[in-house]
Amino acid sequence: MNVTEILFWILSALAIGSALMVLLSKNPVHSVLWLIMVFFAISGHYILLNAQFLFIVNLIVYAGAIMVLFLFVIMLMNLNTDTEPQKNKWLRLAGVVAGGCLMLVFVAAFREAEIQRQQANAAVRLVQMGEGNIGLIENLGKALFHEYVLPFEISSVLFLSAMVGAVVIGKKGD
Amino acid sequence: MPINYYIFLALALFCIGVAGVLTRRNAIIIFMCIELMLNAVNLLLVAFSKMHHLDVMQTNPATTVGTDAQLFVFFIMVVAAAEVSVGLAIIVMMYRNTHSIDINFLNRLKH
Numbered sequence: 412m413n414v415t416e417i418l419f420w421i422l423s424a425l426a427i428g429s430a431l432m433v434l435l436s437k438n439p440v441h442s443v444l445w446l447i448m449v450f451f452a453i454s455g456h457y458i459l460l461n462a463q464f465l466f467i468v469n470l471i472v473y474a475g476a477i478m479v480l481f482l483f484v485i486m487l488m489n490l491n492t493d494t495e496p497q498k499n500k501w502l503r504l505a506g507v508v509a510g511g512c513l514m515l516v517f518v519a520a521f522r523e524a525e526i527q528r529q530q531a532n533a534a535v536r537l538v539q540m541g542e543g544n545i546g547l548i549e550n551l552g553k554a555l556f557h558e559y560v561l562p563f564e565i566s567s568v569l570f571l572s573a574m575v576g577a578v579v580i581g582k583k584g585d
Numbered sequence: 586m587p588i589n590y591y592i593f594l595a596l597a598l599f600c601i602g603v604a605g606v607l608t609r610r611n612a613i614i615i616f617m618c619i620e621l622m623l624n625a626v627n628l629l630l631v632a633f634s635k636m637h638h639l640d641v642m643q644t645n646p647a648t649t650v651g652t653d654a655q656l657f658v659f660f661i662m663v664v665a666a667a668e669v670s671v672g673l674a675i676i677v678m679m680y681r682n683t684h685s686i687d688i689n690f691l692n693r694l695k696h
Contacts, residue, residue, distance in 0.1 A: 510604025
């Protein structure tokens with residue numbers, strides 16, 4: 412077990428534990444802070460996969476900008492712990508059971524695929540860790556501005572329309 | 586690292602997000618759980634791109650295959666940022682109309 416694997420397990424445990432705490436904490440501000448922890452753990456996974464551009468974009472855009480936006484909205488609304496009324500206990504249980512059933516179905520499907528792989532004696536598909544230069548900004552920038560120029564420009568139009576839409580929706584009075 | 590570990594990690598994060606959408610009734614928490622699901626899928630896409638890259642690299646060491654998937658993740662992040670800005674504006678407007686962000690007040694489409 413080398414350093415990469417140890418880091419993988421630590422980051423995975425951090426991501427799943429923080430994701431559970433997002434659901435379990437009563438205070439919405441604490442939920443946002445736990446979600447930031449999840450995003451940091453996922454950024455750590457990007458570092459392990461040597462996707463350095465996505466690492467930095469994930470930190471700046473998600474953990475930086477989007478989560479600060481969430482925090483601003485929560486603090487503007489002055490939401491406290493007791494503002495969320497308790498849902499019906501059975502509905503809550505049904506939600507957890509539904510999520511667990513979805514997970515069960517997926518896990519069963521992938522276990523079946525693994526068993527079939529072993530029966531066919533196929534090789535284990537490995538993920539390249541810590542090397543390979545496709546995640547570096549040089550390659551991504553070349554591909555983005557050669558083959559994906561049109562989607563890039565269209566996304567700027569999307570941002571403009573989202574900005575106008577947010578201002579129009581959030582404007583006082585109607 | 587085998588791809589299965591990444592699949593199960595992304596699966597766990599996605600299912601936690603689904604359970605959160607179904608159990609909580611605070612609109613902002615539901616929105617955050619949707620972000621969690623988006624990020625789980627992003628992580629899986631990057632892992633698959635590195636898997637494919639390793640496969641092709643066995644025969645062609647100078648290949649840049651797999652770049653497209655990472656750009657796809659980048660575009661997903663762009664769309665998610667636009668989505669968050671509009672969604673939070675809608676939540677703020679809803680709070681201004683009903684003085685609550687409980688989604689059970691939204692079961693009738695009137696205010």
